[in-house]
Amino acid sequence: MAGSGNNHLRTEFDDVLLSVENLVVEFSSGRKNKVHAVSDVSFDIRKGETLGIVGESGCGKSTTAKAIVQLPKPTSGKVEYEGTDLTKLDKEGMRQKRPSIQMIYQDPISSLNPRRTVFNIVNEGTRVWSTEHSQQQEIKVEEMIQAVGLDPSEARIRRPHEYSGGQCQRISVARALVLDPQVIICDEPVSSLDVSVQARILNMLQDMKDEYGLTLLFISHDLSVVKNVSDRVAVMYLGKICEIGDGDVIYDNPAHPYTRLLLAAIPDPDNKHSQNSDVLEGELPSPLNPPSGCRFRTRCPRATEKCETEEPSFEQVGNSDHWVACHFPHIDNELNAPTSDEGQFIEGNTDDEILWPPAD
């Protein structure tokens, strides 16, 4: 699979708010080694859309999110927001853009300063950008706290540890909204919350989105949550996107072998994909030395020689908003299955893989 190829970018629309092209994020590890966290990832989000990025640990989804807000700056690639390439901005230039792109984090506790009152935390956005204490600003902050379902007068005296996980996430949302952002990037916002609390936060996010006309990038490892929340979904594996398109379409007819395995694994009581008894074998290859060609080939039931030598690029599936980067995607009743004259089936790892624990 490849991020190579930007066929799936929707240049035909003129309301694309955020567009990521050929994003690469690499970290150096030790003297010679490089961690290929994100390798040539492209996608776009239109105004008012929610794009969900789903993938397992080590796929690079969180790194992608951070790279968009340039924290830190990606190794290469373009991040275009409202026509401006964020990667080309200097520190101050990027800082000026920050209010428009906000973030919500996975750990509700860690994302709030334990020493500050909740009111101050939510208010921080306004304090950063204006030095005058205006009545209006205070009112706005109070309204925002109320909008997420918390009591503003309590917020003035309480600190984060006096609230539950779900309430802390609400505080995070309020903090983000105070700056009137256009885009909110949600990095696993409900993963550490109880099931019944998750539902409330997801509903709240949807309400906020409708109310304030937000555009969301929603990152999660939970496939059911992503499906519920997103308009479009991108599936990532080892630093690359393997499938992207309309959420309902992908979940009904996953084309990429990895997506199919992922869906089959969900312990949903009514999962129709669990008929598929295939299990994802093997271990995640090391991002220090990812497989050549298609990165998924070492664990793919369909891999052939071609997958080793040639990186697949995005092709459209049918006529719908459905793109897959695979040489042998599951389409149209398996007309695409590898045949014997395309080389042997290659399964399992090759000997020179470095098996390494993926980043959580």
Added chain:
Amino acid sequence: MNEEQEINADEVTNDSQASEEETSISDSTQLEVSEFADKKTLGFGFWLATFWLVLISFLAVFSPILPFKDADKNYIAYEQKENPLTGKVQERPVQPPYAPSGEHWLGTDQDARDILSRTVEGARISLAVGALTALFGMIVGGTLGMIAGYFKGILDKIVGAIFLVVLSFPGLILAILIVALLDRSLLTISVTLGILGVAPIGRLARAQTLSFSEREFVMAAETLGAKKSRILIKELLPNVLIPMSTLAMLVIAVAIVGEGTLAFLGLSVQNSATWGKLILTGSGLSTLESSPWVAFVPMGFLFLTVASFNYLSDRIRDYFDVRDIFVTRD
């Protein structure tokens, strides 16, 4: 009122009322579920230590106007005694030191100076040394440490080198050098001791800053558009201040003892009573034997004060630790 009451967030008390059935449970219970669920209350010892420190500080600050005896005056007592040379009964001075009595509650030293007054006076200097040392250490060490921890890179390396040099320097020799080269004023002594405090406080500040700057709320602040300086002051400082302060209390304790050591070398603050000097005065072998109170009273005050600071440091650290730690899912 925390509306979502989760079991892990409950704390445990020392003195809960046990009913007759619950005799198998010991008095101090602890929740196993969360390893951080320490005692959240400050406790009796805390208040005791605080009381002592408040008392001694009050005495130190207001000693000039409090009705203590003059600390420098020699209160030689006289009695009617037979002069061995002439055989006549005369008024003769009684040999000091005088034991504690109604006249001198804690006795006098060999020069018949009232020990209580002198100890109270000594508190002024000793506490001042402690406070100034800690202050210096916090300001200089804390600033250096936070800068190193937040900005990392070359700044970190420079500060690290500074700390290393300071730590490696034998403190005593440094003290002797400085005192020999400069003077023996309160300020100099405090700054000398303070320099020695810079490295431990600084290292702690650096480690804490490093740890806190990894937390998401710092990244969140950056995402909001806050400048680095603002993040350092508004987000990091309030968090780093707590552990720094508890360490600072320990530094005060060490400085007070340090002053005592300097006094024994004859290097303590000039022209003032300090606890170290007082202890020194009473430390002659014969004095210790016959009139132990001369040394023990200042020692006792020093001990109580140092112990209080140490204890407070522990309690405060525990108290704030619990506040910091949250409850996560089950």
Added chain:
Amino acid sequence: MLHETDSADNILELSDYRVGFRTERGLAKAVDGVSLSLKRGSTLAIVGESGSGKTVLNRGIMGLLGANIIEGGSAKFQGEELVNTNRQKFWGTKMAMIFQDPMTSLNPVMKVGNQVSEPLRLHQGMSRKEARDRTVELFTLVGIPEPAKRFGEYPHQLSGGMRQRVMISIALAIEPDILIADEPTTSLDVTVQKYILDLLVDVQSKSNMSMVIITHDLGVARGRADEIMVMYGGRIMEKAPSETVFQEMKHPYTQALLSSIPRLNDPKHTRLTPIEGFPPDIVDGPQGCKFAARCKYAQDTCLTLTPEETTIDTHTYFCHFPVGTDAGSEALKSNEDKGFTAAGLRIKSKGEVV
């Protein structure tokens, strides 16, 4: 209240089992009267959210809560009473437990192979070589690739899924009579989760080991447990064979739980139905049914009277107005008409909680 009188068949029998902690505000009743029987060789899944008491229950049974708790009722393991006794003799021999976070459960400075072979040498008297061979065997069984090589590695060199597999190996090495798995896959990727759960079920069936899986995820429980027990506020809400819980659920909490999770079959942007309100205070808790404050079926009875146990066949539940019964439907309808439950929860028509 014992359910099965043929106790010889039951490896675990709890009768009104209780666990309390003393806190500043009073006695925290973390487990407030749980009765169950676990047949030898079967799997029970205990489902609940945080604060439900599921973890305290299991640690209590194992005796891992320390000496400073108050236990009540009865908990019999293979016929032997556990309550207020020292259970250490069972650890590492008959009882084994797997925890949620393998990183903190494994000794970071000890090679993983040794962590498995140690109990083998200690409890089963194997020689060094025998233990090592058996360890490699176990590693292969649980699907650790290159098991011999892995033997000499340290926990931090392994991925989360691998560490959990090591934990399972340790548990299996003991060949326990009962394995308690506390959220064993919560911190793992979904594909690894499937593998681990399938593995546990496989091992369990082969060795006739009894198993208790604790999870917050009903989906995980389904199809992998013989029986599912739903807990809330330290009490059992519903207990039934796996499929029965899903097909014929009786307790409103179970129903609410299922409705609040996003389902794969639902189209995108389906509005979720959260459970409003907060978990109950276990110190100063509500009278009557613990779930009443958040239940859309709640009537006045629920606020004052603790629901009695109702058992039909193998299905046990504790509810005055169960789902799918006449009483239940009437209760719900009356609440919908009023717009409020007896506990003051506002309800829109069609049972949607506001």
